Amino acid sequence: MKVIESGNVAAALGVKLCRANVIAAYPITPQTPLTEKLSEFVESGQ
Structure with a gap:
């Protein structure tokens, strides 16, 4: 089971x-957590 941390993380996953x-x-x-999560995805090649 996967747990979403927040709405910002859910939006980033979307x-x-x-x-x-x-x-x-x-x-x-x-929206700072959203942009940070998107940055993490880009850095890790996701």
Whole structure:
């Protein structure tokens, strides 16, 4: 069973599943965790 940490992580997973080529986002509260997670996905090649 997989547990989602937050809505931001769930949104990041949704973006990952869409295989978006471009993500226009600015790291500012409350979406900072979303952009950080997306950055982690890019760095790890996911």
